[in-house]
Amino acid sequence: MHKEERKRHIIRCLGxxxxxxxxxxxxxxxxxxxxxxxxLIEMEKKGLLFRTHGGAVKTSYSQSLFSFDHRLNINAAEKEYICRLASGFIEEEDIVFIDCGTTLFRLCKFIKAFKKLTVITNSLPVVSELMSSEHIKTHLIGGEIINERRAIYGLRAENNIREYHANKAFVGSDGISLRKGLSSYDEKEAAITLKMMQSTDTTYLLCDSSKVEKDSFMAFAPLNLLDFLITDKGIDKRIIKEYEKRNIKVIS
Amino acid sequence: MHKEERKRHIIRCLGxxxxxxxxxxxxxxxxxxxxxxxxLIEMEKKGLLFRTHGGAVKTSYSQSLFSFDHRLNINAAEKEYICRLASGFIEEEDIVFIDCGTTLFRLCKFIKAFKKLTVITNSLPVVSELMSSEHIKTHLIGGEIINERRAIYGLRAENNIREYHANKAFVGSDGISLRKGLSSYDEKEAAITLKMMQSTDTTYLLCDSSKVEKDSFMAFAPLNLLDFLITDKGIDKRIIKEYEKRNIKVIS
DNA sequence: GCAAATATGATTACCTATGATTATATTTGA
DNA sequence: TCAAATATAATCATAGGTAATCATATTTGC
Structure with missing residues (x-):
């Protein structure tokens, strides 16, 4: 009876x-x-659940769009750091994909500082955050809304993404490793991320160092689709070298 | 029974x-x-609700992100009346288009009472309002977000609508007349409304009686696309007869 | 094979969640 | 407006969950 198996079981029960x-x-x-x-402690750190006295509950449930998601405040400083780094790669007039997730959400803050950008996203919190900025053109990907994720997923959404082309994509994942590439806990989320990666010139993966060289349940994208890995200082220098051998620039 | 589970229940009730x-x-x-x-005390501290004697109410903050401004409160009673009438035409398992606008937004309140519905809309306030209802499946039309309108418009959105088919469409317009049909102040809004009317079996126009037999800047749809005109008591009986001659049922 | 890292379990002191009770505040209706 | 009804705050008691620490087993890499 292995740890990963237990975690999988926990996720299933939560579902x-x-x-x-x-x-x-x-x-x-x-x-x-x-x-x-x-x-549960480990899974909470990854934002997969929220611990309570006696067990755990699913993460997102609040009626307000996003502000009170438990996950938003996990590793807030790292997320902010990573997003600041990522924003350095954005240039005026860019057309960018923004993936769903609490890390990516923090990128909005930096995006708003630009004068002219086009953002394409499936995340309602991102939309909501950028709506106040007139100079940012926002496109929302169409499809079915998954209430608890505050985002749009499904086949329709995936096909919708194919109709766009961005020059940069900022995406997230629950794990990345040299052996298996990008991996996720969720199939639908993974499908969207993959489509974004396939419809862009350059892909930037934003994930904190705890997810590097960790695999989640499902591998969904090979490393050759990735151009930049943006993470925090906690990453091992030897690992950086290995990724750079595979032509992925690591920023930390 | 977890604390968090109770809180979730409270939020659902508030929704x-x-x-x-x-x-x-x-x-x-x-x-x-x-x-x-x-x-409730804890949730109030987080800003999730506002406590009252005997219980709690929704915070205005929780709906503010995607919600309309004060326009919403103009003619509130008429709009509510019209929506109540309109909701009488909705049946369980329906697939419905909901157009953008302050009147249509009020339809959400009634929609939430259904057990199983699929809603397709380009309106972010509608999405936000229905997000708390797990039993309502919501599809968002993809495309460019027009910030001031809190909705999605443009060619992409129009094409997106064509990929759907609903059995009922609830739409709005700035004017309707026997001579010119439906008319609007805004080209983009009109285009979306028209596409919805073309992708549905039955169209219901919700508009207050002050807009009947008034023309706006641009005519966008002929009367033969319309099946029901739902309005308030202020409408003239002779006008009703004229519309019914054209095969449009007038409800007031 | 052996050291280091990882995973698991037992024990104790501590903390959290809950409910009962009583005093106080708020609402309601005559 | 005042009194009855109802809701709330404050305090305390307690059951049960949790963190911290240490100990033991298992896997991993050299």
Missing amino acids: LNDQVYTPDIARQMHVSEITVRRD | LNDQVYTPDIARQMHVSEITVRRD
Whole structure:
């Protein structure tokens, strides 16, 4: 009974009901409660769930669009740092894809400083954040809205992305490794990210160093689609070298 | 029963009705009232709701991001009346287009009462309002966001609509007359409305009686595309007859 | 094979969530 | 306007979940 298997089980349970209880998981997986709790701690750090007394619940649930998502405040400083770095690659008149996710959301703050940009996104929080800036042209990808994600996913959305071409794409993932490339906990999210990567000239992956050389459930994109990996200082120098051998520039 | 689960329930209730009562929540969640009250206190601190004697209400902040401005409150009673009438034509399992506009926005309140509906719209306020209702599937039309309108317009959006088919379309216009049909002050808005009318089985026009037999700047759709005109009591009976001669049922 | 890293479990002290009780505040209706 | 009804705040007690620490097993890399 492995750790990843337990985590997968937890995710599945969260998908069915909206919450899990520590003792239940412990019994089902034949481990002690403290082990479950440790799993939950790790998963909370990744923003996959929100811990409560007695177990955990799904992350996003608030009625307001975004501001109170539990995930937004996890690793806030790192996310801000990464976004600041990323914004250095944006130039006036760019057409950029912005992927969904709490890290990418923070990029808005920097985007608003530009005079002329076109942003294409499937994220409603991004739209909401940029709506106050007249000089930013925003395109929303059409399709089905997944309420709890505050974003648009599905086949329609994927096809919609194909109708666009951006010169830069800023995307996120739940993991990246030399062996498996980019990976995600969620199929729909992965599909959107991949389509963005396929419809752009240059792809920038924004993810904190804890996700580097970690794999999530599903690999969805090979490394050759990636041009830049933007992360924080916590990344190992040897790993940077390996990525640069694969022609991916690592910024930290 | 987690605390977070209770909070989620409270938020869901607030999404449906605009207020909750402490004893109700306590009974539904099988906890004491004081526990509910403590939940409400915490949520109020986060700005998720506003506490009142006996329970809590939605914060205006929670709806502000995508919501309309004060225009919404003009003729509120008539608009509500018209929407109530219109909602009588909606049935479970329907797939409906909802056009942009302050009148149509009020239809959301009634839509939320249904168990199973699919809504296709280009209006961000509509999306935002329906996002709290899990049982309503919402599709957003893709394209360029016009900030001041809080909606999506343009060629892309028009083409996007063509990929859908709804059995009912609820639309608005700035004027309607026997001579010129539906007319609008805005070309882009008109184009979207027309496309919706062309991709549906039945079209319902919601507009207050002051706009009947008035023409706006640009005529955009002939009367034969219209099936129902839903308006308020202010409409002249002779005019109703004229419209019914043209096979348009007038509801008031 | 062995050291280092990782994963798991047991124990204790601590903290959180909840409810009962009583005093105080707010609302409602005659 | 005042009193009855109802809601709330404040305090305390308690059950149960959690963090911290240490100990033990298992895997990984040299």
